[in-house]
Amino acid sequence: AQKVTQAQTEISVVEKEDVTLDCVYETRDTTYYLFWYKQPPSGELVFLIRRNSFDEQNEISGRYSWNFQKSTSSFNFTITASQVVDSAVYFCALTKYSGGGADGLTFGKGTHLIIQP
């Protein structure tokens, strides 16, 4: 069985501060994919990043960066110089790859990020 743990239920920081959202996962599969999604109040999921289990390179996209470490089963997400528009619920998710393609996602419980002006 797969499991995703986001231990931080809610984080509140002041604008321009850096913030890291933690994600720890459990899986017995050797081929899997990890994701981060943003969910604003409208409810629509916004895709942020995908990583496969064979690619441990960290990634930076503008103010966003991701640190994938298989040794600790973690896939953490950092926002630098946070902005009010970053306020949302962020979900980390995991899926395995079956013969026909990726399965449905297992989501963590989400972290509600509040950026105060």
Add this chain to the structure above:
Amino acid sequence: GAVVSQHPSRVICKSGTSVKIECRSLDFQATTMFWYRQFPKQSLMLMATSNEGSKATYEQGVEKDKFLINHASLTLSTLTVTSAHPEDSSFYICSARDEGGPSYEQYFGPGTRLTVT
């Protein structure tokens, strides 16, 4: 980019009635679609995997007679909540896997908010 639509975006129904939610892939074919449910302030939970031309696969604990899934074409899957009750009130989100793209790629619809009175 690949677009997935859902209809309706919001629906209010009376207890005991049935409600049908549509999930369409607009610019790609999707043999496989997924249905998720999200209760207020909670995570997304995979309900079922919808396969074109065959029976859906339901996750443990999901009543298949209550949540009827029909995937009759390569671009349309429907979820029917039968004899809805207030506890079925939730945000239902679908995703579709692009058969013409990478097998790990799936795209989310904007969601349908169901309220049962």
